[in-house]
Amino acid sequence: QVELQESGGGLVQAGGSLRLSCAASGRAFNDVMGWFRQVPGKEREFVSGIRRRDSTTEYADSVKGRFKVSRDIARNAMDLQMNNLKPEDTGIYYCAARQSVIITTSPATYPYWGQGTQVTVSS
Numbered sequence: 001q002v003e004l005q006e007s008g009g010g011l012v013q014a015g016g017s018l019r020l021s022c023a024a025s026g027r028a029f030n031d032v033m034g035w036f037r038q039v040p041g042k043e044r045e046f047v048s049g050i051r052r053r054d055s056t057t058e059y060a061d062s063v064k065g066r067f068k069v070s071r072d073i074a075r076n077a078m079d080l081q082m083n084n085l086k087p088e089d090t091g092i093y094y095c096a097a098r099q100s101v102i103i104t105t106s107p108a109t110y111p112y113w114g115q116g117t118q119v120t121v122s123s
Contacts, residue, residue, distance in 0.1 A: 002026040002112050004095045009117030012085055016121070020080040022095030022114060031099050033078045035069065036107055037091040037119070044094065046105035050078060058103045062088070085121045092116040 008020040022033065034049035048059045048069040057069050068081045078095065096110035104110075 002097070004097060004112055004114035006093065006095045006114045006117040009093060009119045011120045011122065014085060014087055014121055014123050016085050017081070017083045018085065018119060020082065020093055020095075020117060020119075022078045022080075024076045024078075024097065031101055032097065032103050033071070034096045034098075034103065034110060035078075035080050036094045036096055036110075037089075038094070038116075039091040044107045046107070047093070048080060049103035049105075051101060051103055053101065056103065058105075060105075082119075085119075087121045087123045090119060090121050093119050 003025045005023045006020060010018060012018055032049055032051050035047040036044045037047050038044040046060055047063055048067055050057045050069045050071050052071055066084045070079050094116045095114040097112040098110045
């Protein structure tokens with residue numbers, strides 16, 4: 001059984017920072033982990049992903065230069081440092097994982113998901 005658990009969400013003012021973490025249990029993923037976010041009425045969108053074997057990363061254009069994803073092998077975890085947050089970053093942030101070496105941006109390609117953590121950025 002694979003479980004992903006997010007933590008670190010909260011309320012922050014525009015320009016502030018938050019750090020999200022995703023802890024994986026049940027098996028050690030040697031492939032890809034990703035962050036997605038969703039707001040009511042919109043589709044879940046890709047934020048960032050990281051390939052565990054070599055730490056290759058990808059980012060959505062909207063977060064490049066502000067967000068940084070990293071992995072912690074010892075904790076079997078993935079973190080997302082979010083800086084210079086904007087109100088449009090508000091949403092539920094989900095951790096996801098897939099058994100592949102390719103970082104994909106489609107939520108449908110990730111079979112494992114956490115329950116999400118709320119991030120709210122006030123203007």
